[in-house]
Amino acid sequence: MARVSVTRLRQNLPTYLKRVQAGEAIQVTSHGRVIARIEPEQDAAEEARLWLEGLRGRVALGDVVASIADGDADLEHSNDADHL
Numbered sequence: 001m002a003r004v005s006v007t008r009l010r011q012n013l014p015t016y017l018k019r020v021q022a023g024e025a026i027q028v029t030s031h032g033r034v035i036a037r038i039e040p041e042q043d044a045a046e047e048a049r050l051w052l053e054g055l056r057g058r059v060a061l062g063d064v065v066a067s068i069a070d071g072d073a074d075l076e077h078s079n080d081a082d083h084l
Contacts, residue, residue: 003027003034 002024009016009028016026020038028036 001025001027001037003029006030006035 002019004012004016004026006028009026016038020026020040023040025037025039027034028038
């Protein structure tokens, strides 16, 4: 990730915005400390899809609806009302 000072960013804003538009993230510094990050906008649905794809093969997901729909006895008679 590139770093740029506030002063340099101001002087060359169009150039840095083109880099961000191309997919690069840029850290903005002031007195040597990072104060902000400029990142390209991402579609939330696409980001969620990529996150889920990253989980593929690392997690196991069962059918959580079928046991409720079939009337699982453990769920119907769990006596949770006594613990409220």
